[in-house]
Amino acid sequence: LISYDKESMTELQSDSYAEILLxxxxxxxxxxxxxxxxxxEAISHIGHNVGLGRLExxxxxNPNHPAKIESSPNHILIVLNECYLEEEVMKQEHFTLLMKxxxxxxxxxxxLHLFKNVKEAINENKAQIREKxxxxxxxxxxxxxxxxxxxxxxxxxxxxxxxxxxxxEQTEDKNIRTQIQKTRKEYRMIKQTxxxxxxxxxxxxIPDNALxxxxxxxAFSDVKDHLKYAIQLLxxxxxTLSSLSDLYVSNN
Numbered sequence: 236l237i238s239y240d241k242e243s244m245t246e247l248q249s250d251s252y253a254e255i256l257l258x259x260x261x262x263x264x265x266x267x268x269x270x271x272x273x274x275x276e277a278i279s280h281i282g283h284n285v286g287l288g289r290l291e292x293x294x295x296x297n298p299n300h301p302a303k304i305e306s307s308p309n310h311i312l313i314v315l316n317e318c319y320l321e322e323e324v325m326k327q328e329h330f331t332l333l334m335k336x337x338x339x340x341x342x343x344x345x346x347l348h349l350f351k352n353v354k355e356a357i358n359e360n361k362a363q364i365r366e367k368x369x370x371x372x373x374x375x376x377x378x379x380x381x382x383x384x385x386x387x388x389x390x391x392x393x394x395x396x397x398x399x400x401x402x403x404e405q406t407e408d409k410n411i412r413t414q415i416q417k418t419r420k421e422y423r424m425i426k427q428t429x430x431x432x433x434x435x436x437x438x439x440x441i442p443d444n445a446l447x448x449x450x451x452x453x454a455f456s457d458v459k460d461h462l463k464y465a466i467q468l469l470x471x472x473x474x475t476l477s478s479l480s481d482l483y484v485s486n487n
Contacts, residue, residue, distance in 0.1 A: 236266070240365060245258075264339070272295070295333075305438070311333070314329075316424075317349055334370065378454075384428070388425060398479055429466065
């Protein structure tokens with residue numbers, strides 16, 4: 236649990252949710268990081284305690300659940316996947332963001348690297364992040380998530396460019412088909428989350444949702460701009476993949 240305001244920040248690590256509840260400070264922004272999605276009983280207990288229904292808790296626990304945004308007057312629930320490269324193989328990890336007034340919870344299986352710099356920013360009060368509320372923290376976490384996808388898509392573009400050069404040189408590289416299939420799989424993994432995020436993003440701003448303040452909407456506009464850029468990169472990768480497939484067939 237990380238609790239902060241513009242004056243200070245406190246951090247508590249505990250396996251006891253009762254201890255965490257006692258440590259929460261209503262006058263501050265509280266970021267609760269829940270690790271270990273296999274403990275269904277503990278997740279259900281936390282979910283019920285913060286007002287989630289059975290289906291929403293199932294979404295949090297299901298590692299194969301597609302990305303989604305659910306917004307209501309009482310909370311915002313965002314189901315996502317972190318994509319990352321491990322030994323040149325793209326993998327993904329399911330996580331969920333839940334925002335309520337002055338409380339943000341991340342449900343995740345392990346430590347998510349894409350949020351490490353957010354913790355550092357809070358600790359050092361970079362960009363006066365501690366002077367802002369949980370809605371701003373949500374925008375920062377979303378921005379980091381989309382920024383990670385942009386980085387992966389730029390790397391994918393570079394890989395596709397190299398494959399295109401190889402095909403144009405008409406080399407006898409027997410692995411070229413495998414490489415095209417690999418990049419197509421990576422593209423689809425990223426598209427699964429980014430595409431749905433783009434389709435459902437406006438649900439964050441339903442008329443009766445007072446959880447996102449007027450002062451924070453500019454931050455969410457920045458997130459939307461980054462999301463649009465990610466969509467542009469996705470389209471560019473899709474077009475290149477299509478042309479690569481045609482080029483491969485014509486060469487063989």
